[in-house]
Amino acid sequence: MCSRPEPPEPLRRVAVVGGTHGNEMSGVCLARYWLRAPGELQRPSFSAVPVLANPAATAACRRYVDCDLNRAFTSAFLTARAHPDDPYEVTRARELNQLLGPKASGQAFDFVLDLHNTTASMGTCLVAESSHDVFAMHLCHHLQLQSPELPCRVFLYQLPGEESYSVHSVAKSGLGLELGPQPQGVLRADLLARMRALVAAALDFIQLFNQGPGGRDGLRHQASHTGTAFPAFEMEAYRKVSSVDFPRTETGDLAGTVHPQLQDRDFEPLRPGAPIFQMFGGKDVLYEGESTVYPVFINEAAYYEKGIAFFQTEKLTFSVPALPGLAPAPSPAP
Amino acid sequence: MCSRPEPPEPLRRVAVVGGTHGNEMSGVCLARYWLRAPGELQRPSFSAVPVLANPAATAACRRYVDCDLNRAFTSAFLTARAHPDDPYEVTRARELNQLLGPKASGQAFDFVLDLHNTTASMGTCLVAESSHDVFAMHLCHHLQLQSPELPCRVFLYQLPGEESYSVHSVAKSGLGLELGPQPQGVLRADLLARMRALVAAALDFIQLFNQGPGGRDGLRHQASHTGTAFPAFEMEAYRKVSSVDFPRTETGDLAGTVHPQLQDRDFEPLRPGAPIFQMFGGKDVLYEGESTVYPVFINEAAYYEKGIAFFQTEKLTFSVPALPGLAPAPSPAP
Numbered sequence: 001m002c003s004r005p006e007p008p009e010p011l012r013r014v015a016v017v018g019g020t021h022g023n024e025m026s027g028v029c030l031a032r033y034w035l036r037a038p039g040e041l042q043r044p045s046f047s048a049v050p051v052l053a054n055p056a057a058t059a060a061c062r063r064y065v066d067c068d069l070n071r072a073f074t075s076a077f078l079t080a081r082a083h084p085d086d087p088y089e090v091t092r093a094r095e096l097n098q099l100l101g102p103k104a105s106g107q108a109f110d111f112v113l114d115l116h117n118t119t120a121s122m123g124t125c126l127v128a129e130s131s132h133d134v135f136a137m138h139l140c141h142h143l144q145l146q147s148p149e150l151p152c153r154v155f156l157y158q159l160p161g162e163e164s165y166s167v168h169s170v171a172k173s174g175l176g177l178e179l180g181p182q183p184q185g186v187l188r189a190d191l192l193a194r195m196r197a198l199v200a201a202a203l204d205f206i207q208l209f210n211q212g213p214g215g216r217d218g219l220r221h222q223a224s225h226t227g228t229a230f231p232a233f234e235m236e237a238y239r240k241v242s243s244v245d246f247p248r249t250e251t252g253d254l255a256g257t258v259h260p261q262l263q264d265r266d267f268e269p270l271r272p273g274a275p276i277f278q279m280f281g282g283k284d285v286l287y288e289g290e291s292t293v294y295p296v297f298i299n300e301a302a303y304y305e306k307g308i309a310f311f312q313t314e315k316l317t318f319s320v321p322a323l324p325g326l327a328p329a330p331s332p333a334p
Numbered sequence: 335m336c337s338r339p340e341p342p343e344p345l346r347r348v349a350v351v352g353g354t355h356g357n358e359m360s361g362v363c364l365a366r367y368w369l370r371a372p373g374e375l376q377r378p379s380f381s382a383v384p385v386l387a388n389p390a391a392t393a394a395c396r397r398y399v400d401c402d403l404n405r406a407f408t409s410a411f412l413t414a415r416a417h418p419d420d421p422y423e424v425t426r427a428r429e430l431n432q433l434l435g436p437k438a439s440g441q442a443f444d445f446v447l448d449l450h451n452t453t454a455s456m457g458t459c460l461v462a463e464s465s466h467d468v469f470a471m472h473l474c475h476h477l478q479l480q481s482p483e484l485p486c487r488v489f490l491y492q493l494p495g496e497e498s499y500s501v502h503s504v505a506k507s508g509l510g511l512e513l514g515p516q517p518q519g520v521l522r523a524d525l526l527a528r529m530r531a532l533v534a535a536a537l538d539f540i541q542l543f544n545q546g547p548g549g550r551d552g553l554r555h556q557a558s559h560t561g562t563a564f565p566a567f568e569m570e571a572y573r574k575v576s577s578v579d580f581p582r583t584e585t586g587d588l589a590g591t592v593h594p595q596l597q598d599r600d601f602e603p604l605r606p607g608a609p610i611f612q613m614f615g616g617k618d619v620l621y622e623g624e625s626t627v628y629p630v631f632i633n634e635a636a637y638y639e640k641g642i643a644f645f646q647t648e649k650l651t652f653s654v655p656a657l658p659g660l661a662p663a664p665s666p667a668p
Binding site: 029032033036037061119181182183184185186187188189190192249253254257258259260263278280281299300301302304305 | 363366370395453515516518519523524526587592597614633634636638
């Protein structure tokens with residue numbers, strides 16, 4: 001994913017993707033609903049396209065059929081010659097790259113919003129590759145301001161030097177919405193409503209951006225106060241540092257599980273010496289790191305097979321530069 | 335399942351089954367642990383056998399591979415001639431019927447405890463076929479008395495005239511433990527501890543029964559007070575009446591989900607006119623029955639494919655007769 005080039009252009013080609021993981025039901029059901037009734041995704045300056053990313057996994061109500069689609073958007077997969085034995089999700093990643101990309105090209109979609117659920121107690125989490133996607137950071141800031149009473153954290157998942165691999169990395173800018181806790185295969189009304197409100201607010205923000213300084217929307221007070229459409233701000237985020245696996249037996253079975261004092265404590269500080277696992281035999285395993293970390297995705301069902309009981313993140317604050325507004329639209333004829 | 339015959343005999347052949355559904359992790363992990371360290375399942379008068387019921391589904395962390403094992407213990411499946419194309423779970427049901435049964439025979443295990451989780455907010459639920467299994471009802475009563483501060487409801491799942499089909503129906507007596515909410519594929523320490531304590535209490539009860547009136551366990555005060563080993567009592571339970579499907583589109587997709595006012599309200603009264611579903615289009619669907627029911631398994635992930643959003647139950651109270659104690663053991667030689 002690259003930052004939006006200068007000079008900025010309106011975002012016309014926007015997609016809202018659900019069912020990247022076929023058992024994360026908020027996005028699955030919203031995408032299916034919007035495919036029948038897309039009116040909710042329309043704004044004056046653009047119409048977002050609903051996409052059901054993984055139809056086969058969605059039909060089977062599984063995360064994936066052959067491999068994790070949301071790890072398949074790498075150049076190795078996208079550029080290799082197609083083969084009949086390719087995993088279903090690799091083929092599907094190429095199709096989505098044609099639809100929404102090609103990745104890193106000028107033809108790529110302007111923005112992709114990708115809808116996820118987690119079994120972890122993540123609340124509302126905004127998932128971005130890194131802080132370099134300035135448009136996405138401004139969108140995060142906007143979403144945080146919409147519901148200041150609800151925590152809405154930003155998680156930066158890309159490790160240094162790591163190639164981007166997510167579905168939203170295909171577009172020029174993108175963001176994942178991660179809502180939890182919700183069991184796989186279950187659709188909770190409360191999370192559905194929250195997801196829907198976040199998508200609406202995100203599309204409103206894109207509309208706001210597209211309107212340019214000439215827009216008459218009342219929300220444009222930021223511009224009139226500062227002379228910049230979207231001024232710089234300080235952002236707090238949680239950046240992935242590493243992952244921690246469950247304790248296991250010599251044959252790979254679980255030998256313990258997440259400690260009750262860590263369970264459901266996503267984004268809270270984990271200090272050296274605090275318990276992280278409870279062994280089936282009764283003993284506690286303590287966190288032996290030297291500095292405080294902030295665990296996220298604690299006890300996410302889909303990560304057992306990846307060898308991840310939780311991610312360790314560092315909490316950081318950084319400056320996000322102003323987002324230049326569009327050139328004022330020509331005044332309408334009197 | 336038949337009630338235990340008179341005169342009562344001690345229960346020597348007892349099994350604790352986990353992984354009947356391969357993604358219900360409390361039982362999966364306990365069964366695996368006990369297969370390595372069975373000491374926790376031993377009592378003076380018997381040693382319960384740990385069984386991992388569905389190894390293939392457990393390895394894949396799925397409910398089942400081909401079909402639901404916990405619906406496969408019917409005479410049609412158990413007595414049909416084996417065929418190489420049989421579903422995996424049908425073959426496995428026959429194997430378990432050999433190990434724990436044969437069903438309805440004198441050779442069957444005395445008692446099977448089967449460990450389950452649900453994504454519904456069922457708390458601690460004891461699942462019995464019907465009120466006719468007097469030993470199981472006494473066990474339920476015992477478990478309820480162990481932790482009076484925690485609700486511990488009894489769910490009777492057999493519809494009138496329905497053949498028994500569960501794994502524990504193979505034994506002379508049996509019970510399912512259903513703990514939730516826990517997402518599929520997730521092991522929560524709190525539910526694991528609760529499941530383990532319930533199993534321990536169940537085995538203690540069987541030991542208590544086996545000891546007979548000559549037992550010197552302090553818990554036998556019931557016998558000394560009443561002259562009957564396990565006196566009659568009144569039991570409250572929730573009996574399945576019918577199921578209710580989600581609202582769906584003409585193609586079978588979900589058109590709405592469980593209403594926020596019903597979600598997480600398992601075992602609470604649902605009165606005529608109360609909302610049960612929220613349509614994606616915004617409207618509420620109301621409960622149109624004429625009498626109050628008690629929904630259970632509300633929004634259980636595994637039941638979407640069965641066309642079940644929740645079960646309607648009726649709450650009933652009935653008398654459970656005394657459980658005759660064993661004949662006093664001969665006094666030990668002086």
